[in-house]
Amino acid sequence: xxxxxxxxxxxxxxxxxxxxxxxxxxxxxxxxxxxxxxxxxxxxxxxxxxxxxxxxxxxxxxxxxxxxxxxxxxxxxxxxxxxxxxxxxxxxxxxxxxxxxxxxxxxxxxxxxxxxxxxxxxxxxxxxxxxxxxxxxxxxxxxxxxxxxxxxxxxxxxxxxxxxxxxxxxxxxxxxxxxxxxxxxxxxxxxxxxxxxxxxxxxxxxxxxxxxxxxxxxxxxxxxxxxxxxxxxxxxxxxxxxxxxxxxxxxxxxxxxxxxxxxxxxxxxxxxxxxxxxxxxxxxxxxxxxxxxxxxxxxxxxxxxxxxxxxxxxxxxxxxxxxxxxxxxxxxxxxxxxxxxxxxxxxxxxxxxxxxxxxxxxxxxxxxxxxxxxxxxxxxxxxxxxxxxxxxxxxxxxxxxxxxxxxxxxxxxxxxxxxxxxxxxxxxxxxxxxxxxxxxxxxxxxxxxxxxxxxxxxxxxxxxx
Numbered sequence: 420x421x422x423x424x425x426x427x428x429x430x431x432x433x434x435x436x437x438x439x440x441x442x443x444x445x446x447x448x449x450x451x452x453x454x455x456x457x458x459x460x461x462x463x464x465x466x467x468x469x470x471x472x473x474x475x476x477x478x479x480x481x482x483x484x485x486x487x488x489x490x491x492x493x494x495x496x497x498x499x500x501x502x503x504x505x506x507x508x509x510x511x512x513x514x515x516x517x518x519x520x521x522x523x524x525x526x527x528x529x530x531x532x533x534x535x536x537x538x539x540x541x542x543x544x545x546x547x548x549x550x551x552x553x554x555x556x557x558x559x560x561x562x563x564x565x566x567x568x569x570x571x572x573x574x575x576x577x578x579x580x581x582x583x584x585x586x587x588x589x590x591x592x593x594x595x596x597x598x599x600x601x602x603x604x605x606x607x608x609x610x611x612x613x614x615x616x617x618x619x620x621x622x623x624x625x626x627x628x629x630x631x632x633x634x635x636x637x638x639x640x641x642x643x644x645x646x647x648x649x650x651x652x653x654x655x656x657x658x659x660x661x662x663x664x665x666x667x668x669x670x671x672x673x674x675x676x677x678x679x680x681x682x683x684x685x686x687x688x689x690x691x692x693x694x695x696x697x698x699x700x701x702x703x704x705x706x707x708x709x710x711x712x713x714x715x716x717x718x719x720x721x722x723x724x725x726x727x728x729x730x731x732x733x734x735x736x737x738x739x740x741x742x743x744x745x746x747x748x749x750x751x752x753x754x755x756x757x758x759x760x761x762x763x764x765x766x767x768x769x770x771x772x773x774x775x776x777x778x779x780x781x782x783x784x785x786x787x788x789x790x791x792x793x794x795x796x797x798x799x800x801x802x803x804x805x806x807x808x809x810x811x812x813x814x815x816x817x818x819x820x821x822x823x824x825x826x827x828x829x830x831x832x833x834x835x836x837x838x839x840x841x842x843x844x845x846x847x848x849x850x851x852x853x854x855x856x857x858x859x860x861x862x863x864x865x866x867x868x869x870x871x872x873x874x875x876x877x878x879x880x881x882x883x884x
Contacts, residue, residue: 429453429792430614433576435563435626437461438473439542440759440776441619442549446493447780448615451787451797455555456611458578462559463546467504467539475767476538477735478651479681479693484511484531485865486774489781494548498534501544505686506536509666511860516664518718520672521846527853531864535666535683537653537691541773566626567610570634572795573754575613580606615793617756617783619776622740624761630752638750641813643829644741645677645820646698647766650709653731654690662724669716674823676700678712679768680721689731692721695768698825702736709734741828742766742820744813748806753795756783756802763809766820771812774865778808811868818842841881845872848884855880 432452434441437459445455461472469476482490491498502508509515512529549555560581567575618626627637665684671677677697685691694702694712702712713722743764747757758779765771782804790797818838821829848855858877861867872881 431456431575431612432615432617432793433458433611433613434617434619435576435624436618436620436759436761437463437546437557437559438619438621438759439545439773440621440761440779441617442542442546443490443493443777443780444617444619444756444758444783445555446549446552447784448617448787448793449552449554451784451791452615452793453554455552456558456613457555458558458561458563458576458611460560460562460581463557464539467537467543469539473538473542475649475737475739476542478538478649478737478767479683479691480538480541480773481533481535481683481770482541482777483770483774483864483866484533486777487533488866489774489777490545493777493780493784494545497544497548501534501536501541504536504540504544506534506540507665507684508532509535509683511864512856514665516667516720518667518669518720519846519849520670521843522850524849524859525851525853525856527856529857529860531860531866533864535685537685540686561606563620563625564608566616566629566633567612568633568752568754570636571752573616573630573633573752575611576616577608577610579608613754615754615756615798617758618761619758621760622764624757626755626757626761627745633752635752636750639746641744641746641817641828642741643766643817643820643826644698645766645823645826646701647695647739647768648701649693649695649737649739649767650702650704650712650734651691651693651737652709652734653685654692654725654728655731656684656688656690657727657729660724660727667721667724669718669721671697672717676715676717677823678715678717680713680716682721682724687731690724690728692725697820697823704734704736706734739767740764742813742816744809746806748802751802754798756798756805758783758805762805763813765812765816769812769816769819769863771816771865775809775812778865779805782808812865815862815869841872844881844884848881852880852884855884 431454434445434457437457445457510529510532517524563576565577667682669680677700679695682692759776783801786797786801817829820826849859
């Protein structure tokens with residue numbers, strides 16, 4: 420059935436990008452669109468494995484508590500499926516040993532937790548659920564090469580099949596280079612008209628460039644760049660080892676030594692270890708650089724945990740690029756919704772990206788159900804809600820990024836200095852007062868807004884610190 424024959428606002432929705440943000444956005448639109456087309460440049464593997472289209476996939480990932488709640492609401496039973504696939508439940512206190520800039524977090528009976536697994540397992544289970552919906556179809560091995568429409572309204576996409584030639588290893592750590600290198604296309608270009616286009620193409624999105632080609636003015640954006648770089652490796656967990664905790668997170672203490680490290684248990688009786696450094700303290704390449712960075716962390720706990728662990732793969736590096744927040748709610752064209760990293764790209768060290776992508780899908784579903792379809796009113800309200808649900812995460816990550824002297828962009832001035840001093844008091848309180856620690860975990864897990872710190876009992880404990 421063509422879109423012209425369907426009920427108003429219930430025609431075709433096209434989702435650009437079939438990563439996690441794209442597939443949950445497609446799932447959110449079920450029942451609101453007659454046809455949902457997900458255009459994905461890769462071809463999905465049959466089994467959970469790392470793929471070129473997710474360059475950050477080889478590194479440690481978190482779905483925060485708020486993200487798990489959102490995912491379970493959208494896909495009931497998915498947490499049980501993740502556990503069955505080998506994901507480990509990690510309580511944020513007790514199971515997780517967390518060294519903040521102020522010291523070790525105080526232990527308490529934590530209500531919050533997260534499930535730890537590799538990104539391919541998470542992606543595969545979500546994809547399998549989305550594939551059960553008959554109104555959603557996938558165009559794999561296909562590039563979007565442009566948008567249809569005008570400066571005022573997006574009316575579809577232009578696509579081209581890539582062909583079967585690809586190397587899953589080449590480009591897996593190169594992000595946008597992979598896109599440009601292999602999108603020169605081999606197939607015929609064709610158009611897909613749509614009532615709604617969702618950009619879920621991630622950090623390397625080309626939508627701003629395509630909108631400029633349609634005559635659209637650039638949307639307002641904010642940028643902050645701490646120059647973060649990653650180095651990660653999988654390890655076999657030594658038989659019978661008991662660390663006294665399941666995961667460890669070591670943060671930096673001083674802005675002039677911005678080095679971090681995390682160890683998380685994942686399926687297959689393995690650990691994934693990710694090391695990170697801001698500009699000026701980036702991990703050097705390869706195994707030698709990984710070992711050197713590990714030795715430079717401010718606590719030996721992570722290094723000691725790996726003393727008898729055998730590597731389960733090579734060292735992988737990743738350069739995420741700057742954090743960018745694009746304000747499509749202020750000036751985007753009709754018929755377009757932008758979600759996930761294409762809308763707000765965060766510094767990955769704070770673990771917010773996946774959870775915010777799930778928030779975006781929830782916002783899209785709420786508005787589509789409210790309007791009973793995918794018309795322009797749905798797109799406008801969805802974009803406003805997406806901006807709202809990602810605001811706190813953006814503010815928190817930017818505020819932390821600008822602590823580092825080599826960071827470019829981001830907020831500055833007296834207000835941000837006051838925020839830093841207050842958060843330093845919160846972190847100090849979290850090392851000794853379980854009520855402050857619990858509040859800090861709720862805010863960082865995106866379960867509660869930062870205003871939680873001003874609840875009288877929490878504020879009193881913070882001020883005592």
